């Protein structure tokens with residue numbers, strides 16, 4: 001796991017992060033990572049295939065429960081998001097990242113702000129830069145879209161808002177199925193679920209662009225992390241890159257397994273707050289994004305979480321005399337603050353009796 005860099009990349013002026021919009025002949029030292037081959041990477045075959053689940057399957061609950069317990073990640077079909085919306089969103093993402101660097105910088109995140117163009121928060125834990133560009137949207141995209149395209153921002157806003165709307169509904173549905181698959185009754189869920197209906201879910205959209213890379217073995221698109229959300233729904237274009245970390249088990253050592261792009265699917269992964277809510281039964285999954293030598297990869301993360309002011313702790317029904325609550329309650333905002341301080345130690349810092357922040 002990463003150690004604190006001598007000079008965090010967040011101290012480097014943003015315009016120096018991606019000189020020449022990633023048109024390098026080789027990977028510069030600033031983007032060359034060590035320790036990328038800490039565990040072997042295996043092909044997604046046999047027992048190393050991420051579960052693919054159809055949301056209309058009559059055995060949905062059992063399949064989700066198994067996938068969450070054994071993997072912390074699964075892919076979904078039968079989700080009702082129209083392919084046409086994803087095509088329109090993809091076109092807007094290409095339009096955004098193809099803009100000249102100085103135009104994108106006009107929509108840069110302001111210090112302390114979540115939304116805008118710039119580095120992902122975990123960048124500050126690494127001394128090397130990632131082979132990617134990101135744009136985060138939390139709330140309305142209008143302000144930043146106007147900076148990007150003063151005369152033509154509405155097509156971007158319309159697509160993003162339509163996507164946000166349908167994804168909240170899908171996220172809310174998945175959240176309830178996941179809670180049901182923990183063995184909770186409908187009444188328990190109404191009592192315990194911090195998201196009453198899809199309107200009060202907090203959400204953020206992360207647009208990721210991974211340009212082709214001349215030496216993909218030497219760098220990384222997005223460093224290994226867990227998400228802080230309840231769950232994240234990830235859309236990836238047809239270029240492979242997402243990998244999840246599998247623990248050591250009877251079929252092999254700890255290994256990175258590729259999650260292949262399957263047309264019209266989303267990859268759903270368990271985040272740290274679901275880990276807390278389920279009292280550790282559904283574990284958040286470590287994942288990362290690799291880059292491709294020839295193809296431009298894009299992905300869109302949709303992060304679903306509780307309303308910002310609601311504290312999330314282990315659901316009472318999931319605790320008992322043999323396993324009391326393992327984590328203390330926390331709001332998403334407090335937890336994101338903790339992650340900015342402790343990164344991959346943040347979840348442990350929530351353990352009752354082990355508070356260190």
Ligand SMILES: C=C1C[C@]23C[C@@]1(O)CC[C@H]2[C@@]12CCC[C@@](C)(C(=O)O1)[C@H]2[C@@H]3C(=O)O
Nearest residue numbers: 114120121122136204206225227228229303
């Ligand atoms: C809601 C959010 C989740 C996120 C932090 C953020 O405020 C917006 C960006 C998200 C992201 C995307 C890349 C990976 C990640 C760990 C990061 O650094 O920024 C996630 C954050 C998260 O899961 O906490």
Ligand SMILES: O=C(O)CCC(=O)C(=O)O
Nearest residue numbers: 206208241242289299301
């Ligand atoms: O691009 C990907 O495959 C992963 C993106 C991701 O993990 C994130 O945005 O949190």
Ligand SMILES: [Fe+2]
Nearest residue numbers: 226227287301
């Ligand atoms: Fe992620």
